[in-house]
Every structure is written in structure tokens, then in C-alpha cells.
Amino acid sequence: MSKIVVTGRIPEVAVERLRAEHEVDAWSAAEAISREELLTRVAGADALLTLLTERVDAELLDAAGPQLKVVANVAVGYDNVDVPACTARGIIATNTPGVLTEATADVAFALILMATRRTGEGERVIRSGQPWKWGMFYLLGSGLQGKTLGVVGMGGIGQATARRARAFGMDVIYQSRSGLGPEVAAGLGARRVGLDELLATADVVSLHCPYSPATHHLIGAEQFAAMRDSAYLVNTARGPIVDEAALADALRDGQIAGAGLDVYEREPLVHAGLLELDNVALLPHLGSATIETRTAMATLAADNALAVLAGEQPPTPIEK
Numbered sequence: 001m002s003k004i005v006v007t008g009r010i011p012e013v014a015v016e017r018l019r020a021e022h023e024v025d026a027w028s029a030a031e032a033i034s035r036e037e038l039l040t041r042v043a044g045a046d047a048l049l050t051l052l053t054e055r056v057d058a059e060l061l062d063a064a065g066p067q068l069k070v071v072a073n074v075a076v077g078y079d080n081v082d083v084p085a086c087t088a089r090g091i092i093a094t095n096t097p098g099v100l101t102e103a104t105a106d107v108a109f110a111l112i113l114m115a116t117r118r119t120g121e122g123e124r125v126i127r128s129g130q131p132w133k134w135g136m137f138y139l140l141g142s143g144l145q146g147k148t149l150g151v152v153g154m155g156g157i158g159q160a161t162a163r164r165a166r167a168f169g170m171d172v173i174y175q176s177r178s179g180l181g182p183e184v185a186a187g188l189g190a191r192r193v194g195l196d197e198l199l200a201t202a203d204v205v206s207l208h209c210p211y212s213p214a215t216h217h218l219i220g221a222e223q224f225a226a227m228r229d230s231a232y233l234v235n236t237a238r239g240p241i242v243d244e245a246a247l248a249d250a251l252r253d254g255q256i257a258g259a260g261l262d263v264y265e266r267e268p269l270v271h272a273g274l275l276e277l278d279n280v281a282l283l284p285h286l287g288s289a290t291i292e293t294r295t296a297m298a299t300l301a302a303d304n305a306l307a308v309l310a311g312e313q314p315p316t317p318i319e320k
């Protein structure tokens, strides 16, 4: 029997799956585990199930000890995991791709609609008790039909967002390290372009690339200047891909028309300049937040850990 430490609350079905085979120490409090507590608890663990709120670095791996075999991150993004530090210690790192694709694309599209149709602003009017009445020019937004969606990072979530855009009558262009196969590209009606062309052309720019040093502040002052003043930016990937201070300036100065964010540079903090603006829709990192998706994510992470502990290949190792 191995020892598995689960560092945050996850759906019980996944914990039960682990408990059926191993000794499990699962953090069950609603608040996140403190770093100090985490470093103490992981001692002697053979497997860790980690959430994106925990930093998995050399210090944590060493606190666990040399018997640690697997870090199963319950997220598709793994910028919280120092993968080279895992590899150097012979620890397998895994993530949860695929199972949160549709849920995250739903939220990307919700943000596209919130930003372009000003639904957050409208709701704030009602809730604040301000007087309002229907008017020909009241809270006019921007339609999507015939407009162009620019997808930055055309992995599963980018493609799922593109499919939604097609259903709304949008054209799709994309920028990605690797191009789509001809059949997939044709199915999505998507044309691959460089980032400069995408920024200059798209009516809505939606970010779906992973966060890494290479994508840190990929979208900043220079990129906002290159976008159309009628364009919108949506980010459901990772906060630090966007320079939030530059975004607040661009939104305030009318360099772009609006934005929708689900992720932030310093979560849970949100840049104060954004909070003052009406032309940005703000959600608290809800991309994968459905019961079905969170259950699938936790179950996949559990399967990854169990496979490694059984000496087998995990279903979804992090691809380097």
C-alpha cells in the first residue's frame, strides 16, 4: 500500500477510488492548505494529487522525499508544476487534458458574449437599482455574425471555441505553434496566420495557449496598439499571458472596445484599474467549474496516480 496525499478538496468519488487501493491523506477543509502545512503533510508520500493553487517545486518534492513517484496535477495547465524538477528526481508529472475542453470553451464563449453584448453592464444596472428603460441606443453592443474570431493557441480548447464561433456565424483565424491537419482546419473553416496578422484582423481575440516564459505578457501594450479599436480580448488560459496594467490602459483609452477575463496575473487579485472599468467582463476562474468536469478532472488525476503506483504508463503524462 502506498501513501497518497491530496493537497486540496476534490470530488469524493476520486478520493474513494484512491482509498480503495492505498492510504490517502486528503485535505478536506474549504480553505486552501497553507504552504507550511503542505510541506509537512507530503512527507513520505508516494503520490501527490495537486491543485493549480499549489506550487509544486523542488522544495515541495524534497519535502515529500525520494520515494515520491508521481505528481498528478488536477488541471490541464501545469504552470504551477516545476516539470524539470520532477524529471530530475525521476518523478512522473501528469495533467488532465481533454476532460475540461468543452466546459472551458463554454466559458470563453460566455465571455465573448458578455463583452460584445455588454451583459455584465446590463446586469449591474438592474442590480444597482438605477432607473432604466428600453431605448434605441441603450447599451448597444456588437454582433458576432460575419465577424472574425482570432484564436491564439489552437489546441483542444481553442478548437472547441472555434466550433462555437462557427455556429455563431463567425470566421476563424488562428495562430499556433503547430498547424491543424487539413481536415480539421477545413472542418473549422480556420485559416492559420501569424500573431501580427491575427491581432490586426480579428474582431475578437481569444487566448488558449499554455502559460510559459515564452508566453509571459504575450499580449501587452504593443499588441493592444496593433488591435482594432472595435476589437475584444478574451482570456480563459492563464492570467500572466496578458499584461493586465496595459490591458487596463487599452480599455480605458479606447484602444480596444472591451475584454472578458476568467484568469488573472496574480489570482485571486485583480488589477485595480480593471475593476473601475465597465467594458471588461470579469469572472473568477470558472472555466472548468461544472460538477461533471471537475469530477472527470479529479478522476483522471486519480487514474494517473494509480497507474504510476501500479508501475504502468499513466493515461495523460505531461507532454514536454
Ligand code: DGY
Pocket: 052, 074, 075, 076, 077, 078, 100, 237, 285, 286, 287, 288, 289
Ligand atoms: C486548468 O485545468 O488548467 C484550468 O485552469 C482549471 O480550471
